[in-house]
Amino acid sequence: xxxxxxxxxxxxxDRSEAVLSRLQLLVTRKLDGLLQGxxxxxxxxxxxxxxxxxxxxxxxxVRRMDWxxxxxxxxxxxxxxxxxxxxxxxxxVDLSASLDFGTGQWLKRDVVVAAAAAIAHLTVRGGNRxxxxxxxxxxxxxxxxxxRAASPVAGPGVYTRLPARSGRKEAQGLLRAIAGTEIRxxxxxxxxxxxxxxxxxxxxGVAVVVSDFLAPPAxxxxxxxxxxxRHDVLAVEVVDPRELELPDVGVLPVVxxxxxxxxxxxxxxxxxxxxxxxxxxxxxxxxSAALRSAGAAHLRLRTDRDWLLDMVRFVAAQRHARTxxxxx
Numbered sequence: 199x200x201x202x203x204x205x206x207x208x209x210x211x212d213r214s215e216a217v218l219s220r221l222q223l224l225v226t227r228k229l230d231g232l233l234q235g236x237x238x239x240x241x242x243x244x245x246x247x248x249x250x251x252x253x254x255x256x257x258x259x260v261r262r263m264d265w266x267x268x269x270x271x272x273x274x275x276x277x278x279x280x281x282x283x284x285x286x287x288x289x290x291v292d293l294s295a296s297l298d299f300g301t302g303q304w305l306k307r308d309v310v311v312a313a314a315a316a317i318a319h320l321t322v323r324g325g326n327r328x329x330x331x332x333x334x335x336x337x338x339x340x341x342x343x344x345x346r347a348a349s350p351v352a353g354p355g356v357y358t359r360l361p362a363r364s365g366r367k368e369a370q371g372l373l374r375a376i377a378g379t380e381i382r383x384x385x386x387x388x389x390x391x392x393x394x395x396x397x398x399x400x401x402x403g404v405a406v407v408v409s410d411f412l413a414p415p416a417x418x419x420x421x422x423x424x425x426x427x428r429h430d431v432l433a434v435e436v437v438d439p440r441e442l443e444l445p446d447v448g449v450l451p452v453v454x455x456x457x458x459x460x461x462x463x464x465x466x467x468x469x470x471x472x473x474x475x476x477x478x479x480x481x482x483x484x485x486s487a488a489l490r491s492a493g494a495a496h497l498r499l500r501t502d503r504d505w506l507l508d509m510v511r512f513v514a515a516q517r518h519a520r521t522x523x524x525x526x
Contacts, residue, residue, distance in 0.1 A: 251275040285403050286362050287321040288395050288429075289314055289330040292409030293379050294355070294386040295455040301440045302502030309436045309499050310408050311377045316509050317406055317432075318369040328369055329362030332376060333391035335384035335456065355386035357394060385456045388413040393421040395429075405429040407494070410436050412481075415488035422492040431494040435485065438501045442482070443475045 251264040254274035267275040291314060297307045304312070318328055334356045358379070360372055388409055395405050405425050411418070411433070425431055444450070450463045465471060489496045497512045499505040 251277055285321065285326045286400060287317070287326060287328045287404040287406065288362065288400070289317065289328070289376075290391050290395055290405070290407040290409075291330055291332045291376055291379075292386065292388055292391060292407070293332060293334045293376075293381050294388075294409075295335045295381055295383050296410055296412050297436065298381045298455055300438055300501045302438060302500065304501045304505070306410060306436045306438055306501055307381060309501055309505050311373070312505055313408050313434045313436070313499060313509070314376050315373050316506065317434075318373060320513065321404065322364070322366055322369045325364050327362040327364045328372060330360045330372055330376060331391060331394040332358045332360070332379050333386045333388070334379060335382040335386050355384065355390070356382065357391060359394065383456065383458060386413075387417065389418040389421050392418050392425060396421060396424055399428070403429055404432065406432045406434060408434040408436065410441075411485045411489075415484060419488045419492050422489070422494060426493040431492070433489045433492075433494040433496050435489075435496065435498045436501070437482075437498060442478045444471045446471065 251267045252275060254263070254276050258276045262276045264275040264277045291310060293307060293310065297310055298305065300306050300308070314330070322328055358375075360375055363369075363372075388411070391409075392407055395407075407422065422431065422433070444463070444465045446468075447465050450465050452461050452463055453459070454461075463470070486496060495516070497509065499508055
């Protein structure tokens with residue numbers, strides 16, 4: 199994706215701390231209310247411990263049919279299950295150069311950090327563990343401190359693995375490491391980043407991929423489908439309005455943040471703007487279809503909208519689906 203403006207690579211430490219402090223306040227105020235009542239995760243799944251039975255409803259998983267109760271009552275019933283309480287959540291955080299862009303209230307990278315903060319807040323309680331893998335462009339930057347990478351990963355781009363740990367302080371350290379990761383020029387490999395969550399194999403949990411998904415779906419859909427076999431998967435897509443349509447501002451110089459190539463675009467041409475919007479809509483439809491085919495829940499956050507309100511609505515919809523006996 200081309201970018202008309204870029205800020206200097208790497209965010210100052212004081213800016214990262216200020217952004218995180220504000221995010222924590224926003225997240226705590228708006229998301230705490232969603233944690234009241236019975237335990238349920240960000241993507242509430244069926245759990246593994248058997249509970250009581252209830253009548254079958256359209257959309258229920260037929261694999262959860264309670265045949266003895268169905269036989270006794272002659273009415274289809276399904277088994278309700280108790281959600282697992284100690285879950286492991288892994289984040290795959292894409293901080294490639296295309297995320298260092300934004301024309302709304304936030305930069306795309308800020309929305310990525312914000313999404314990670316909200317997910318950590320929703321999943322860290324009750325002894326749950328949270329870890330992350332971070333991918334960026336070329337270079338040799340990595341978080342410092344006790345959240346140093348467990349093992350460097352070779353290949354295109356820079357990849358850092360942060361081990362899964364429990365506790366709010368540990369989650370805060372993980373978020374600081376994500377916010378302090380320097381975005382470097384060059385192309386990363388989203389498929390490789392997602393595949394890092396598949397190796398080594400882990401017990402069933404929640405996997406969250408945060409990216410703009412601008413890499414070709416052929417690069418990442420297969421690792422994502424493989425990830426869905428063992429885990430509940432959430433794909434958080436970060437979008438800027440200028441990636442969907444161009445404004446009429448005359449000749450616009452744009453730079454590809456991943457390659458550094460400079461182009462001049464005549465945005466006064468209505469036919470060009472129409473073709474751009476059509477191509478962008480087709481690209482987003484392809485991304486949505488690929489995520490759906492991989493079995494991932496899909497949340498889209500925009501830099502020009504209240505990302506936290508969109509996340510609240512998404513979580514509320516997931517909880518509502520769970521009360522109706524579905525897992526999606």
